[in-house]
């Protein structure tokens with residue numbers, strides 16, 4: 001099966017390497033529908049994965065002051081790719097985000113059917129809009145949250161948290177990349193369409209991850225655990241803190257390990273690269 005991944009960033013590269021798909025960067029102008037159509041006709045992929053997106057650097061506050069670029073990457077490009085693939089009968093996978101909620105929905109976690117409730121953040125607005133618009137196409141949308149990998153990368157949550165002196169102590173659903181890849185493999189094999197929360201079950205806090213990092217990798221690492229109320233006062237865009245419900249994924253027989261165990265596995269893998 002021939003696969004093409006658009007977006008040669010953190011997750012796009014991981015997916016392309018894992019599945020042996022071709023990785024396409026900025027050389028293909030995905031905003032130009034004719035150019036994109038010719039490219040797809042020439043390459044004839046069976047599957048296209050969209051890993052293009054603007055998440056902001058150093059963080060999502062960037063999206064507040066770069067709204068046009070964020071909208072173009074997260075909404076316009078996603079819709080262009082989905083429409084082209086749909087016309088040509090190519091199976092299409094889009095990397096969505098679970099960072100579109102706040103809260104834990106009375107302990108149940110938010111399901112794929114729950115209306116997003118995160119206000120006051122432009123990045124989330126674009127991911128919500130893209131998800132809605134892509135629902136009209138027969139594609140798979142996976143909602144990822146705070147990806148944690150078993151190897152260093154500037155976008156790996158572990159690398160990000162290590163740089164912060166103050167770390168949030170609030171429970172969240174998160175995605176470990178090695179397990180995300182295993183789940184994605186099954187969903188793709190079955191040609192699933194629709195929206196899936198692709199997070200590990202249960203929750204963990206960023207501060208708990210740093211405590212585990214201290215115990216497993218760097219005992220001298222120092223950080224201060226802070227509350228959500230305190231973090232809100234220090235950031236421009238409101239951060240998403242939420243729990244997602246993973247029952248839909250589990251109903252497919254895809255049971256990922258709970259997040260604390262999975263983070264520990266990632267940290268043990270990460271340690272090998274640190275030595």
Ligand SMILES: NC(=O)c1ccc[n+]([C@@H]2O[C@H](COP(=O)([O-])OP(=O)(O)OC[C@H]3O[C@@H](n4cnc5c(N)ncnc54)[C@H](OP(=O)(O)O)[C@@H]3O)[C@@H](O)[C@H]2O)c1
Nearest residue numbers: 007008009010011012051052053073095096097144145146
């Ligand atoms: N990382 C996360 O925390 C996270 C969580 C949930 C969901 N996601 C979603 O996963 C997707 C990939 O995220 P990532 O973490 O892999 O981000 P990333 O490392 O920043 O990669 C994004 C890629 O998109 C490319 N890109 C951005 N704007 C583009 C444009 N206008 N035209 C063509 N290419 C463009 C970037 O190219 P340049 O480098 O040349 O700009 C980069 O290669 C995004 O849709 C994101 O919303 C990420």
